Amino acid sequence: MAKKDRELALLTMAGADMKLSGDERRSEELVWAAEDQMRFGIELMDSKEITREQLEAAMWASAVNDDSIGKTLVLQGVIRQERLMTLMEKFDYAQISTAMQYNVPIDDVSILHRERVALFGMSSKTIYLACLGNQRVVRHHFEALFPEHNLEFLGIRPQQIEIFLSKTDRLPKNPEQRSGSADGRVEIQRFVPRETDDADILNLIVNLAGIRGGSDIHIEPKAKSYSILLRINRIRRIIHEGPLGQYNTLRAQVKERAKMDQMEHRRPQDGAYSQEILGRMFDLRVASFPLDGGYEKIVIRLLDPDKASKHLTDLGIRDVTQWRAACGHPHGLVFVAGKTNSGKSTTLISSLREQDRIGKSIYTIEDPIEHRVEFITQMAVNRAESVQLDFKAGVRAMMRGDPEIILVGEIRDEETAAVAVSAAESGHLVFSTLHAGTVRESISRLRGMGITDEMLRPMVRGILAQRLMRTICNHCRNKDGTGCPMCLHTGYGGMTVISEMGFFPSEGHFNRMLKGEVFWDSMLRDALEKLDRGITDEKEVYRVFQSEIEYLNEDYAGIADMAKRVLSVVRNEAPSRVERDSGIGMSAEDFKALEDAEMMQAELRKFSITGTVPTSMNPEVLLADPNRYGD
Structure with a gap:
């Protein structure tokens, strides 16, 4: 289908479904605005930024909520705000008028109120604004204030002006210290x-x-x-x-x-x-x-929301291919194990985001809902006497709602464990979390809640056990580890997942584990390999895995030398072997x-x-x- 035909088809579908006629018919101005939004969405679809299904879903939502296509795509978690700004400038800068960015620095806002001016945003070369007053006066004022920037006046409705002027305290001060980013993005203030x-x-x-x-x-x-x-x-x-x-x-x-x-x-x-x-x-x-x-x-x-919308490959999961394979089964049990604040919820939500959220019916029961995701039916636990909605009741309710994928926020008791297994046996793919430190501890935890090996053998697809470990700050990577302002002089600039992945594509694999075979790499090996690659350092590995390193057992065969290296550095018996350089430095945005x-x-x-x-x-x-x- 040619681009023009696709555009016509989408616009026809929009008009038909909105059922606007007679007094409800929109003015020509609003019809033009809607068509302009649609064309921008089609540009995103043609450039492979979004799929047709995602565009259609955003189109219906934007029509109901009176938001732009771009803003709706951000709210639905399809694209990030920063990426949207880049796409607006690339495909249709007029779309910038659909969202105020509050990033144009100005100390005296009186001219904005006097001349009815709205400032949409600022990139490295252009300031986007609108004016209902004397445009010549406004142009002269901003050309003097920003001599190196072009001015682009956009159309605006009076209501938008009023909304902007009510929030001028959000505009930054000290204009000589503010500019757009080096790559020309419109930035968020x-x-x-x-x-x-x-x-x-x-x-x-x-x-x-x-x-x-x-x-x-x-x-x-x-x-x-x-x-x-x-x-x-x-x-x-x-x-x-x-x-x-x-x-x-x-x-x-x-x-x-x-x-x-x-x-x-x-x-x-x-x-x-x-x-x-x-x-x-x-x-x-x-x-x-x-x-x-x-x-x-x-x-x-x-x-x-940006952390929740991370791709699985960005989290640091060691065997992400096997994890995706486990999550791709049509039915069964998939677990993420770890202690509190080990990133389990982020891993689960990132996994669900990779599912076909429009084509499949996905339900969750959480305590509480941490990240809201469009096109997923999310319920929150409510143990009030008048409600009594717990994990068990939530799963039983979801079973009547035509689900294909079910997420149970946490399995912590026998009843919840039993209903989760029952849902998997009924042909659903069930995700959940466990408070356990390793893959084998997860099985022991389930046994303690009355789930037998016979029940687990045909149902368990994968168990991902994880912890979080700090990563070396890429802005400085100082040789002395003193850090920089970006990492608050700690030497660490982020977090990564340290994991071990038990993948059970068949009952035979599960039987091998029951016999004591460990056919996956340990979590400590993952940490030591990330150390060897310079992602973290010896002191951080020791902080997270102190007991395992101090008392190595047979599960850690082949990594004893690296563990001894960590101990020698922590005890100041040897210098760190992590290769450090001057880092990437700090960008204008930093x-x-x-x-x-x-x-x-x-x-x-x-x-x-x-x-x-x-x-x-x-x-x-x-x-x-x-x-x-x-x-």
Whole structure:
């Protein structure tokens, strides 16, 4: 089918399904806008960025939600926001007018209000804007402010202008320090309030956590003050120390946003809300814990949509081909095993994202729902007496909903284990997690919940046991391991999965395991191989696998020499053998992120008891800390 014919077919289908006629018929302007959106979507489909099914699904959703095709594709997890910006400039820059980016730096916003100006976005060469006032005055002003940029005026509706002008406090300051990226992308600006009071501290903290790559925010009250700690790459660091009056304001604001009971201080509570960070909508899970004196500790978990949308190949899974083969069976049991905070949920969600979410009916029952995924039916556990929806009840309900794939958030008791096995025996592919350290421990865990080997033998397709380990910062890779500002001078810049994969394509493979045969590589071998490739270093391997390295057994044959190497480095008996160089350095985008973080930390210092950087964020103190590699 020719491109023109495909376009006509899609537009005809859109008009027919929307059933617009008479008074409901859209104006010519709106019809043109819809057709323009469709053409942009077809460009993405022709360039293999999206499939036809993904475009059709986004088209229906955008028609209902009154969002652009591009924004809908991002919300559905099909493409990332950064990639969308690049595609907009490549195929149709007018699409930029469908989403405000708030990345054009300007100190004096009065001209925007006076001349009714909206700033769509800024790349390395062009500023995209709209004006309902005197365009000549606006052009003269911005040409003087940005002499090296072209100005591109786009069409806009008055309602869009009003929405933009109500949020001009999101625009960055210090224009001489801001520009587009080197590759010409329209970039997403981080929110830094122009004037801060106690009510803005929550925004500052959450955005700082997002920029720094934090996973959890801990708000801990004490006798005369309170501390805020941020967990980055599994290690907590203090980022703020404030008075108790400020804590009360912060607590009330968190509980209000998370829809928690403000007056209840005696029982633990759970809540959730969403917030825009780095131009993406993060889901924030909130938990409160009662303390003496009517205080509460509050923990906020940040669920980054980009982390949830990672491809399996980006997670670090050792035998990803075998894992995909296990996930590709039409029915059976597939498990991800590991301790709490070992990345199990991310692995499962990434695995489900690779399934045909439109062609197959996929259900989940989770406690709670960590990452929402379009075209997957997700239920949350609710143990309230009036609801009584647990994992067992959820699976039984899903069995009546024509499922092909079922995800059970966690198997923790006999009843849930039994119903999961029953679902697999009924011809469904069942995913779940187990709290177990290895493949063989996972089988023992299932046996302890009443699942016999005879039940598992024909059903188990794969067991992936995993942990998380920090990786060397690629920006610096300093020979002395002192790090750089991007990694907070720790020397580590990210996390990778360390795993072992038991793949059971037949009952014979399962029988081999029952006889004691280990026909897969151990998790420690995976860690040592990543060490040998320079992905991590000896101290991090020892931190994660201390007991295994100290007491090697027969399961670790062939890696004793590398384990001894780790011990000798940790004991300062030999230098590290990890090859280090100067690293890739920092890009303009990295400098911007650091600059934003420093601005936010400067704002936080205004409300700190000490008025200084907390010691754990101070590079000199951090480098002197003997436990900086974690406990």
